[in-house]
Amino acid sequence: MTNPSESVIIVVVSRALARLIQLFGIYVIIHGHYSPGGGFQGGALLAAGVLLLRMTEGGRASQSEVSTEAAIPLAAVGALIFAGAGLVTLAFGGHYMDYGAVPVPGVEEPVVRYYGILLVEFGIGLAVMTALVAIFDDMVAPDPYGNAVDAAGDRAGTPPKL
């Protein structure tokens, strides 16, 4: 989990497969507003690619995509894009997430709605991807109570006092 896998086959196959999973995740986000899928499913697929690399190559393998420190702030940025796109329409006098109310010169109203939904889908995808990676990083982090795990996978010592 935290150490790289010793099998060459697992490492090579997961490297190739992670990129395919993430490519499909981007496809699902972009086509989310007129076909099954959307920001949540695409973000979960993007996170699945990152988690596959972290499981097979150790926690340091995919830090350049979503680092452990940046995961929670990026999730906040994604939620801000989601909520902020709705608040912008309020500022122009429409309802919450009523994208047609935003006046863009030279662009028809359905096109503005189209790109508004796409922007919100990107926000959801970013938030879901980074939040799922943050949950995984928190689960495999070293035990804050200092109990070591022996070779059989059992905890040594007494259970922590909560």
Added chain:
Amino acid sequence: MNWLVELVLFILLLTTAVLALSVRDLLAAAAAATAFTFTMALLFVSMGAIDVGFTEAVVGAGIVGVYFIAAVFQTSRRTRD
């Protein structure tokens, strides 16, 4: 023909559910729970709920399975009860 597919899926659903609850190895139980979730996603798709089935397949079989395995590696591999 559709009821035949659903019958096979329901039998697979019950089998994986009983397996996940009864097996002693927690890693095998996590794998059986993931198979249960994926069968559930196939059932949703066969009922016509494509979006629900897609979400179930991605989140249940993809992400939650990884979380189960991470949780098993943080505790003991076998149950004691």
